[in-house]
Amino acid sequence: MLLAIDVGNTRIKSAVFEEDSLIERFDYFNSDFFEKTEFVLNKYQKIEFIVVASVGKLEKNDFLKFENHAKVFFVTRDLNFPFRNLYKSPTTLGIDRMVLSCGATLKYPNTNRLIIDAGTCITYDFVDENNNYLGGAISPGIRLRYEALHNYTAKLPLLKKQNPENIIGNSTQESIHSGIVNAVVFEIDGYIDYFKSQNANFIIIFTGGDTDFLAVRLKNTIFANSNFLLESLSQTFQYNQK
Numbered sequence: 027m028l029l030a031i032d033v034g035n036t037r038i039k040s041a042v043f044e045e046d047s048l049i050e051r052f053d054y055f056n057s058d059f060f061e062k063t064e065f066v067l068n069k070y071q072k073i074e075f076i077v078v079a080s081v082g083k084l085e086k087n088d089f090l091k092f093e094n095h096a097k098v099f100f101v102t103r104d105l106n107f108p109f110r111n112l113y114k115s116p117t118t119l120g121i122d123r124m125v126l127s128c129g130a131t132l133k134y135p136n137t138n139r140l141i142i143d144a145g146t147c148i149t150y151d152f153v154d155e156n157n158n159y160l161g162g163a164i165s166p167g168i169r170l171r172y173e174a175l176h177n178y179t180a181k182l183p184l185l186k187k188q189n190p191e192n193i194i195g196n197s198t199q200e201s202i203h204s205g206i207v208n209a210v211v212f213e214i215d216g217y218i219d220y221f222k223s224q225n226a227n228f229i230i231i232f233t234g235g236d237t238d239f240l241a242v243r244l245k246n247t248i249f250a251n252s253n254f255l256l257e258s259l260s261q262t263f264q265y266n267q268k
């Protein structure tokens with residue numbers, strides 16, 4: 027058994043795997059990190075490996091205290107990845123983007139892949155059919171946009187994300203929901219349309235904390251899988267065991 031841990035910018039997501047099957051997933055905040063991880067390790071005593079990717083505040087040292095339970099495998103850029111990294115600044119490419127690209131390359135061979143992760147940030151990553159990682163885009167995620175409008179203006183309230191009723195918002199609240207949710211949907215559909223116009227043979231993978239909220243609103247057909255990063259962590263580990 028393996029425990030995959032994705033330390034994101036806002037939350038920690040983890041999942042227990044038996045072979046390639048996801049048995050149970052746990053989401054928690056940094057403040058609960060130690061207790062929750064201990065809880066999972068005690069619940070699943072058969073966990074042999076803890077596989078971690080962190081873009082957040084936790085470092086490898088923070089995980090070594092679990093070594094009495096299981097071996098810690100911390101994902102870094104020095105591991106083997108199944109793609110050629112053509113990013114111009116490879117040493118600053120996010121580990122989460124590398125893990126997503128690894129999972130997509132292994133799961134969907136011989137095709138162009140676009141991976142969209144709608145979390146704190148929305149990231150777009152492109153791995154071509156010859157397994158070249160080319161890069162993509164980083165934009166602010168939904169919650170970040172709501173907070174930015176509130177924090178950098180005098181009058182705009184902080185709202186919880188909500189489906190806009192219309193494109194034309196007829197109140198302050200509706201204008202904000204439209205300006206954020208519709209804009210994110212237009213953005214994602216726009217990237218997908220561009221990608222489709224450039225590639226005949228392709229797959230689009232959609233993941234992140236806003237997967238379910240957004241997937242139903244996109245006009246394009248995509249593979250929505252909110253566990254894709256966790257599954258890719260397990261795949262990255264296995265790829266490096268060979």
Ligand SMILES: Nc1ncnc2c1ncn2[C@@H]1O[C@H](COP(=O)(O)OP(=O)(O)OP(=O)(O)O)[C@@H](O)[C@H]1O
Nearest residue numbers: 034035036037144145146147167168169234235236
């Ligand atoms: N319980 C929750 N807490 C916080 N955000 C949530 C929650 N459920 C859904 N979300 C949505 O998920 C988005 C954040 O995504 P996610 O949880 O994947 O971010 P994250 O932990 O920072 O991960 P990453 O850094 O990989 O993007 C927010 O825009 C928010 O709308």
Ligand SMILES: CC(C)(CO)[C@@H](O)C(=O)NCCC(=O)O
Nearest residue numbers: 081118119120121122123147164
């Ligand atoms: C873009 C984020 C914040 C998304 O989690 C992360 O992948 C990151 O910190 N990336 C570093 C910059 C880059 O990927 O080019």
Ligand SMILES: [K+]
Nearest residue numbers: 143145146147
């Ligand atoms: K993200």
